[in-house]
Amino acid sequence: MQHYLDPRTSQTWTLDAPRWCGDARQPLLLTGRAGIAPADIVTAERSIWRYAAAFPWMPKAPISMGEGRTPLIERAIPGGTALLKCEWFMPTGSFKDRGASVMLSLLRDQGVTSVLEDSSGNGGAAVSAYAAAGGMAATIFVPASTSPAKTVQSRAAGAAIELIPGSRQDCADAALAKSAEIFYASHNWHPFFLEGTKTLAYELWEDLGFAAPDHVIVPCGAGSNVLGCWLGFGELKRAKQIARLPRIWAAQPAHCGPIARAALGLPAQDARPTIAEGTAIAQPLRLPECLHALEESEGGAVLLEEEEIAAASLSLARSGVYVEPTCAQAAAAFGKLREAGKIGAAETAVVVLTGTGLKSTPRYAEMLGVAL
Structure with missing residues (x-):
């Protein structure tokens, strides 16, 4: 039977009650488990729930809208040929749907009605x-400085938006304070969100004929895709479905790259604004766990300058692949890794593209010098 786990102290808690953190407000994972075999996949299910046997519990009725099963396309990009995992083919346009589906399915089963x-x-x-x-109520805290356009999608879904004065950290602090009243279903905190993101690893394994790629390059903010890949491929290795983990590479902007800087042995720096705003997380909660995942996989990290991220965004767009600059940095990282000799020409490399460029129209307008 699995439990919630504090990976830093090995303390555990049962899964029968809603919990988003440890008693001392520490981030949690789940205790380890072996993965599944091809025969365990529910092939008739076109969503992440085809891998339900890999979850520690099965909800009465999963909250699913067909998330997952995203295309994997081979494409020549600067640096060589890579496999692009098109995660923006999701109901809300980003990879976050994997985690939201699993996390909220669990919480609804646990009796949570408002998040x-x-x-x-x-x-x-x-x-x-x-x-x-x-059928759950959602409240979303956002910094008061946030562009109104960025909250339209949440408002349209019926969420209550509360504007919080101050910085992004002030917003997170306000949510922590409010968590005494409304269950905190944070994509950064809740361990079952990572149970959703780990399906990326299972899906790549299935995409590649039940084999692991040599490399996976992911855009990294708080590290949910780094940890998801590490968890999923780790389970498959324990189940003897793959011989080794792929090398996991975290791509971060030089303007705000605390995980990459730590992985590269560089001193910390104050965060600065970046066009890769979706990965601009100055204080990632799971920094030690992310570093462990990168080290155990024998991967690492790449820091990208703003010009490199912009160039990768436009290069992809001009090949028909329109994604957020946040995830285009993974393509930029691929080129730098190839140039450095860390990815061989004959090796299989997956570049994970996490969000649609339709959410970044103002950024593209800036890059193109177009007035909106």
């Missing part, structure tokens, strides 16, 4: 939409 999230971007949109699909 709180703090996010001005894809996390808030995903929680709002899946809460609506599951």
Whole structure:
């Protein structure tokens, strides 16, 4: 039987009650488990729930809108040929739907009817939409400085938007204070969100004929895709479905890259504004766990300058792949890793593209010098 786990102290809690953190407000994972075999996949299910046997519990009725099963396309990009995992093919336009589906399905089973999230971007949109699909109420805290356009998707789903004065950290602090009144279904905190993101690993394994790629390059903010890949491929390795983990690479903007800087042995820096705003997380909760995942997989991290992220965004767009600059940085990282000799020409490399460029129209307008 699995439990909630504090990976830093090994303390555990049972899964029968809603919980988003440890008693000392520490981030949690789940105790380890072996993965599944091809025969365990529910092939008739076109969503992440085809891998339900890999979850520690099965909800009475999953909250699902067909998330997952995203295209994996081979494409020549600067640096060589890579496999692009098109995660924007999701109901709300980003990879966050994987985690929202699993997290909110569990919470609804546990009797939670109202949830709180703090996010001005894809996390808030995903929680709002899946809460609506599951008949749950959602409140989303966003910084007061957030562009009104960024909250329209959440508002349209019926979420209550509360504007919080101050910085992004002030917004997170306000959500922590409010968590005494509304259950905090944070995509950064709740361990079952990672149970959803780990399906990326299972899906890549299935996409590649039940084999692991040599490399996976992911845009990294708080690290949910780093940890999701590490968890999922780790389970598959324990189940003897793969021989080794793929090397996981975290792509972060030089303007705000605390995980990458730590992985590269560089001193910390104050955060600055970046066009890769979806990964601009100055104080990632699971920094030690992310570093462990990168080290155990024998991967690492890449820091990208603003010009490199912009160039990758436009290069992808001009090949027909229109994604957020936030995730285009993974393509930029691929080129740098190839140039550095860390990815061989004959090796299989997956570049994870996490969100649609339709959410970044103002950024593209800036890059193109177009007035809106």
